[in-house]
Amino acid sequence: MTKKCFPARIEHVRSQFDGWGIDAFLFFDLNNIRYMTGFSGSDGVLLVGPDDRSRLLVDGRYLTQAKGETEGLDLIYMADKVETITALLSDQRVHVVGFEEAVISVRLHRLLKAKNRQVKFRALFSEIDLLRAHKSDREIACIRKASDIAACALQSVFSVIKPGICERDIALELEYRIRKEGAEGVSFDTIIASGANAALPHARPGSRKLVSGDALVIDYGAVYNGYRSDETCTFFIERVESDLKAVYGLVKVAHDRAIEAVIDGRSCEEVDRVARELISKGGWGDYFGHGTGHGVGLEIHEAPRISVKSEQRLEKGMVVTIEPGIYLPGKWGIRIEDTIRVTSGKAEILTKVPKELTILG
Numbered sequence: 001m002t003k004k005c006f007p008a009r010i011e012h013v014r015s016q017f018d019g020w021g022i023d024a025f026l027f028f029d030l031n032n033i034r035y036m037t038g039f040s041g042s043d044g045v046l047l048v049g050p051d052d053r054s055r056l057l058v059d060g061r062y063l064t065q066a067k068g069e070t071e072g073l074d075l076i077y078m079a080d081k082v083e084t085i086t087a088l089l090s091d092q093r094v095h096v097v098g099f100e101e102a103v104i105s106v107r108l109h110r111l112l113k114a115k116n117r118q119v120k121f122r123a124l125f126s127e128i129d130l131l132r133a134h135k136s137d138r139e140i141a142c143i144r145k146a147s148d149i150a151a152c153a154l155q156s157v158f159s160v161i162k163p164g165i166c167e168r169d170i171a172l173e174l175e176y177r178i179r180k181e182g183a184e185g186v187s188f189d190t191i192i193a194s195g196a197n198a199a200l201p202h203a204r205p206g207s208r209k210l211v212s213g214d215a216l217v218i219d220y221g222a223v224y225n226g227y228r229s230d231e232t233c234t235f236f237i238e239r240v241e242s243d244l245k246a247v248y249g250l251v252k253v254a255h256d257r258a259i260e261a262v263i264d265g266r267s268c269e270e271v272d273r274v275a276r277e278l279i280s281k282g283g284w285g286d287y288f289g290h291g292t293g294h295g296v297g298l299e300i301h302e303a304p305r306i307s308v309k310s311e312q313r314l315e316k317g318m319v320v321t322i323e324p325g326i327y328l329p330g331k332w333g334i335r336i337e338d339t340i341r342v343t344s345g346k347a348e349i350l351t352k353v354p355k356e357l358t359i360l361g
Contacts, residue, residue: 003071005136009036010054013131017050020127023094024049026085029103031298034226035132038069045078045085049092057084082108086115094119101125129303133295134317140341142227143296143319144350146183147339150222150229151352153177162361163212163237167192167205170218178222187221187228188300194237198333201290201325210361212238215248215332221300230296230321231351232337238361247284247326248334248357254278254324255336255355258292262322262340262347268310275324276308284326293321296339318342319350 013025013036027033027046033056034040036048041062047055057078058066066075078084089097097116099109101123113121135143157173171192178186193203194210198217210216219232234248258275272292279288291307296319304312306320314320320342325335336355341348 003038005138006037006070007072010048013048013128014050016127020098020122020124022096022098022122022124024089024092024096025098025124027100028108029100031302032100032128032131035298037073038071039066040069040226041065045081047085047088047092050094051092055088057081057088082111082115085112089116089119096120096122098122098124098127100128130312132297133303134315135297135319135341136317139227139297140319140350142225143229143339146187146222146224146227146229147231147351149181149183149224150178150187150220150231153181153183153222154218154220154233154353158360161210161216161235161237163210166207166209167194167197168207171205174218174220178220181222183222183224184226185223187223187230191217191219191232193217193333195332196330198234199327199329199331200333201327201335210237212361213241215240215244215334216360217333217335219335219337226298228296228298228300229351230300230337230339231353232323232325232335233353233355233358234334234336235358235360238359240357240359244332244334245357248336250279250282250284251324251326251334251336252355252357255322255338258322258324259338259340259347259349262314262320262342264314264316264342264344266314268304268306268312268314269308271314271322272306272308272310275322279324279326287326287328288324289327290325293323293337293340295320314342316342316344 025048033046045057055074057076059078171190192205194214194216197203198215214237216235221229254275261271261274275292293306295302323337327333338349338351
């Protein structure tokens with residue numbers, strides 16, 4: 001990611017201060033800090049103040065790394081987080097400081113308030129929830145590359161997916177191939193779920209061995225330059241029963257129609273409703289228990305959320321998943337997921353593996 005984008009992102013946040021009723025903003029979320037500065041360490045604080053300088057606070061482990069990853073920031077050695085923040089807020093003479101409501105701990109909030117009695121801390125959530133939702137062309141390129149890596153890795157393990165292999169071994173092989181293809185790591189703990197395990201949307205791969213006729217759900221992704229891919233494929237082992245073939249067809253139609261509904265300006269709730277109503281009309285509405293999708297970027301789940309309760313709207317440049325599913329407890333599960341780029345016209349599918357019904361083994 002080029003360093004040229006970071007000053008504009010910081011300035012965008014600073015330009016919102018009047019509307020948010022704050023003088024400065026303390027960022028603790030490491031993904032937000034990476035988005036704003038390029039710093040990818042595991043601890044740090046970013047203070048965006050009222051002047052044209054921003055301060056990145058890091059401990060001794062990350063001073064050299066931060067110097068190499070960032071530009072145009074004041075790097076501050078942070079021996080003690082609360083004491084260092086307190087000294088900076090006093091120096092800046094700010095009165096109202098915003099922070100990320102969903103990130104800071106109660107303990108840290110209490111300590112900051114005790115040390116900074118002259119400062120009012122204002123918790124913000126909805127104001128910054130969409131901070132990273134609009135992806136630049138460079139961000140899209142990273143997600144596309146992560147998707148390419150993931151697809152190549154999955155297709156390379158098709159030959160080992162057959163009756164007798166256990167879920168855990170498929171996960172190990174797939175994660176190895178993802179890293180070998182050039183990924184920094186996997187987007188999340190890989191889901192490999194077969195048979196009755198597939199009815200658990202977030203099942204963990206275990207010792208169960210595949211048998212003929214299984215539905216096999218593989219939910220996986222790769223990380224490239226910090227950005228994540230997310231894709232779910234459901235395969236059938238050696239054969240597919242007619243009833244499961246029909247359910248797969250229904251989920252595929254819901255998936256396809258929801259993707260067609262992904263356009264600039266449409267409400268996320270409406271996209272969710274497209275998939276949900278199709279599955280309900282097919283008689284399986286009680287067995288689709290999660291949202292239809294979510295944003296993807298530096299985190300695997302970020303804004304916007306595509307669900308029946310979402311009040312957000314899709315906008316050009318957002319990246320979201322579409323992932324309807326049907327799960328029959330104790331029997332089987334089927335989910336189909338692609339990651340989509342919102343455009344002014346037809347949505348672009350970034351993930352690569354074809355979603356037509358596929359039999360393996």
